[in-house]
Amino acid sequence: MKNKEVAEVLRHIAALLEIKGDxxxxxxxxxxxxxxxxxxxxxxxxxxxxxxxxRIPGIGKDLAQKIKEIISTGTCQKYEDLKREVPPELINLLxxxxxxxxxxxxxxxxxxxxxxxxxxxxxxxxxxxxxxGIRSKTEENILRGIQLLKQHVGRxxxxxxxxxxxxxxxxxxxxxPVDRIDVAGSIRRRRETVKDIDILVTSRNPARIMEVFVSLxxxxxxxxxxxxxxxxxxxxxxxxxxRAVDPACYGAALAYFTGSKAHNIRIRExxxxxxxxxxxxxxxxxxxxxxxxxxEEVFAAVDLPWIPPELREDRGEIEAAQAGQLPRLVNYxxxxxxxxxxxxxxxxxxxxEEIGAKARQLGLKWVGICDHSQGLRVAGxxxxxxxAAKKAAIQAFNRHSKDVKLLFGTEVDILSDGRLDYPxxxxxxxxxxxxxxxxxxxxxxxxxxxxxxxxxxxxxVHIVGHPTxxxxxxxxxxxxxxxxxxxxxxxxxxALEINAYYxxxxxxxxxxxxxxxxxxxxAIGTDAHSLEQMNFLSLGVAVARRGWCExxxxxxxxxxxxxxxxxxxxxx
DNA sequence: GCCGTTTTCGGCCCGACTGTTTTCAGTCG
Numbered sequence: 329m330k331n332k333e334v335a336e337v338l339r340h341i342a343a344l345l346e347i348k349g350d351x352x353x354x355x356x357x358x359x360x361x362x363x364x365x366x367x368x369x370x371x372x373x374x375x376x377x378x379x380x381x382x383r384i385p386g387i388g389k390d391l392a393q394k395i396k397e398i399i400s401t402g403t404c405q406k407y408e409d410l411k412r413e414v415p416p417e418l419i420n421l422l423x424x425x426x427x428x429x430x431x432x433x434x435x436x437x438x439x440x441x442x443x444x445x446x447x448x449x450x451x452x453x454x455x456x457x458x459x460x461g462i463r464s465k466t467e468e469n470i471l472r473g474i475q476l477l478k479q480h481v482g483r484x485x486x487x488x489x490x491x492x493x494x495x496x497x498x499x500x501x502x503x504x505p506v507d508r509i510d511v512a513g514s515i516r517r518r519r520e521t522v523k524d525i526d527i528l529v530t531s532r533n534p535a536r537i538m539e540v541f542v543s544l545x546x547x548x549x550x551x552x553x554x555x556x557x558x559x560x561x562x563x564x565x566x567x568x569x570x571r572a573v574d575p576a577c578y579g580a581a582l583a584y585f586t587g588s589k590a591h592n593i594r595i596r597e598x599x600x601x602x603x604x605x606x607x608x609x610x611x612x613x614x615x616x617x618x619x620x621x622x623x624e625e626v627f628a629a630v631d632l633p634w635i636p637p638e639l640r641e642d643r644g645e646i647e648a649a650q651a652g653q654l655p656r657l658v659n660y661x662x663x664x665x666x667x668x669x670x671x672x673x674x675x676x677x678x679x680x681e682e683i684g685a686k687a688r689q690l691g692l693k694w695v696g697i698c699d700h701s702q703g704l705r706v707a708g709x710x711x712x713x714x715x716a717a718k719k720a721a722i723q724a725f726n727r728h729s730k731d732v733k734l735l736f737g738t739e740v741d742i743l744s745d746g747r748l749d750y751p752x753x754x755x756x757x758x759x760x761x762x763x764x765x766x767x768x769x770x771x772x773x774x775x776x777x778x779x780x781x782x783x784x785x786x787x788x789v790h791i792v793g794h795p796t797x798x799x800x801x802x803x804x805x806x807x808x809x810x811x812x813x814x815x816x817x818x819x820x821x822x823a824l825e826i827n828a829y830y831x832x833x834x835x836x837x838x839x840x841x842x843x844x845x846x847x848x849x850x851a852i853g854t855d856a857h858s859l860e861q862m863n864f865l866s867l868g869v870a871v872a873r874r875g876w877c878e879x880x881x882x883x884x885x886x887x888x889x890x891x892x893x894x895x896x897x898x899x900x
Numbered sequence: 901g902c903c904g905t906t907t908t909c910g911g912c913c914c915g916a917c918t919g920t921t922t923t924c925a926g927t928c929g
Contacts (some may be wrong), residue, residue: 353912357901426918428927461926465919506923513929526929559917569929571916582909584914589929596913602907607914 329399331365331372337398337407337720338362338391343382343419344410346429360642362384363590365395367643369842371811372649373399385647399469417442425473426466434459463608479565485800486864487830487867489566490515493525496568504540505533508578512585513569516637518870520833524567526585534572541570556801569576577610580620582606583627590642592705598630598646606630607862638873657873663884665694665891666865667791668739668762668825668853673710673718677858680721680734688732694888696760696853697722698737698793701749710738711755719757733888735760735895739793744768746782748789755788762825764793764851765806773807776796780813784822790895791851792817794834802831810839814846821897823883826875827862840875848873 337441342358345351364384365372376399377636381392385483397404421432421444437440438459439450447470450456457467472612493511500506506529509517531537538558542550548563559569579605584592584607600607604613606851610620611629619625624634632649637659639645646655670676678686678698687695695834699718700709710718722736737760741749748755756763761781765776783789817824824843827834832855835843843850852868854861879893880886886894 351901354901356912361901386902387925390901426927430926461920469918524929554917557916585929587929589913592929593913600913605914608914 329373329402330793333363334372334398335366337403338365338395340416340419341410342824343422343429344407344414345593347414347418347422347433348410350427354795356832357386357391360590361391361395367641367664367838369845385644389550415442420444421447424470424477426469427473431462434692436539444474444477449723457546459536483523483801484523484566485830486515486520486833486870487864488517489525490520490867492562492564492566493527496526496544497523498783499544500527500529500537501892504537505531506537506892507575508532510582511820512582513587516586517588518867518874519636519638519838520871524569527568528578528581528585528593529570529572530575530578531572537572539549540569547733553887561827570671571608573608575621576617577608578618579622579624580606580610580626581608583623583771586637589639591640594642594646595626595630598632602630604629628663628801636873637874638870641874653877654879658869658877658879658882658885660866660869662879663692663852663865663869663882664858664887665884666854666862667696667737667760667851667884668698668793669695669708669828669862670699670739671697671718672716673697673721675857680718680725682727682859683862684725684732684734686862687734690862690865692732692865694733694735694891696735696762698739698760698762698853700766701738701740703741703743709741709749712750715754715757737762739764740785741766742772742779744779746779749784752786752788755786760791761789762791762793763789764825765797769797769803769805771804773809774805777812780886781816784813784816784820789822790826791823791853793825793853794832794855795824796834796836796839798834798836799831800833805834810842811846814843814848817843818847821849826850826852826868826871827855828852828864828866828871829855830864830867833867834872835871835875837871837874840871840877844875844877844881849883850881866900 339362339600342355348356353801364386376396380386394404394406418432418436421427435447439455441447441450451471456462457464462544481777493515497509497511501509509529512528513523513527529537541558542560547560547830549561550558557571559567560682561567571585595604604611606626607845610617611626615739620631630848635645671683672679683695702709702711719736722734725734738758739762742763742765743749748763765779780792783792798805824835826840840850849870853862856862
């Protein structure tokens with residue numbers, strides 16, 4: 329049983345307890361346990377077998393027992409009992425914005441409502457507004473929430489939203505009396521998907537900022553408007569929260585609104601232990617504000633060094649910071665190249681020369697031109713005779729380019745029987761070989777794992793591309809035994825890709841961290857099929873940082889010379 | 901349900917905004 333499935337059961341228990349009106353701290357305990365299990369870089373089953381479950385923060389005797397039960401039976405007695413008390417379908421109601429556990433319980437007890445469809449009907453028939461504590465306004469809000477849910481305005485890929493957030497900041501900067509301004513929230517942490525855009529500002533005239541904000545042409549509707557906090561929904565669907573704070577508490581507010589929620593709770597608890605109250609208005613001892621202008625002060629108040637936003641998930645960063653063992657994360661400006669770009673020779677839209685020029689503009693030193701192999705006909709895969717022309721084009725570019733070098737590469741298909749789509753003699757021609765799966769996603773775990781292992785064991789393969797095949801919001805990762813793959817890749821000196829295309833981000837953050845811990849090298853590639861998509865490289869760096877990677881874990885920090893050495897050594 | 905340089909019991913992060921309310925509960929982040 330996978331970590332995710334165990335976490336799911338615990339989360340359901342938390343939701344049912346919440347609806348039931350159980351002790352909120354017990355609810356939080358289940359939620360925290362679920363989160364921490366999901367963030368594990370080892371199998372929870374393994375920890376259970378070794379009797380080490382209680383080493384996971386937030387898991388004591390009781391939860392350890394329940395987790396063992398869940399692993400062996402797929403469920404636990406407590407969950408089954410709860411499901412008899414509270415209909416599990418009610419959990420779906422909680423996904424409606426504006427509907428929480430109390431409302432869900434009320435709807436079920438008074439009207440017998442269990443599904444979103446039933447709730448929508450009841451609202452349209454105005455049966456909901458007759459309930460105690462609910463009037464027409466709330467009924468309208470619930471209906472609107474259901475509409476939003478239907479439009480799939482849930483979590484959106486970071487790559488779609490980040491440019492929008494940056495544009496909003498630019499507009500506010502230009503049109504309003506802004507002093508400091510930052511995007512906070514999950515965007516600042518660079519989570520792979522985001523639910524809303526959080527923007528924080530300081531200004532001598534916050535009222536004016538709010539005024540400018542709500543009248544921006546991008547804004548569709550105003551959800552809430554206060555003096556310090558305004559929420560709107562953009563016409564394109566995403567919610568934006570704007571908060572104005574005093575300069576004296578900007579750092580505290582930035583830390584607070586960056587989150588994550590779980591990270592903040594831990595920081596505040598550390599504050600309480602030291603007799604401090606930490607909130608978005610600063611750091612307080614009694615009624616006296618003792619800091620908060622800069623973010624560093626918040627961490628310093630609880631005896632911690634500043635923690636990079638990408639790590640703030642309560643996945644062990646606080647313990648690492650306490651022990652002085654935070655990783656020295658790879659920086660965005662240490663990235664010297666992109667491993668994975670498609671050209672006109674296969675299904676890309678840019679020529680070799682254009683890719684080289686774009687790389688120069690991005691400040692890169694090298695780019696791997698890795699087109700598809702022959703089997704992938706739909707993607708214009710290269711037959712052996714196209715390959716010579718491509719090689720010539722790359723050599724021509726490199727002859728006259730001193731600062732940017734292109735690598736003659738391929739993204740060779742791993743066929744459904746585990747063979748590669750080019751024979752070894754042909755593969756030997758390339759400077760850089762990425763092997764990827766593009767078909768047979770429905771095979772079982774053993775078969776898929778075997779295909780990747782076969783590629784790893786071929787000494788001509790440098791990198792395994794988008795290892796899990798997932799597409800955010802579209803396709804789940806196919807089943808793989810990643811632990812075995814990591815260990816094989818480490819032994820063979822094969823790198824695994826962090827594919828930076830905004831819908832892939834594959835490996836993801838948690839898997840990247842597990843790979844790093846297994847001693848696997850990681851290679852960031854944009855998988856760009858156009859010049860614009862080469863901009864996504866920073867999303868891949870974000871994944872690396874969220875995966876606790878240091879420069880030495882990331883091959884993209886290599887200079888061209890170092891990289892050539894590595895590529896050669898690999899083949900020896 | 902967890903957890904301990906305040907502790908093995910009694911705490912557990914903190915505030916904004918909305919709607920339905922005359923003082924607050926619910927939701928959200």
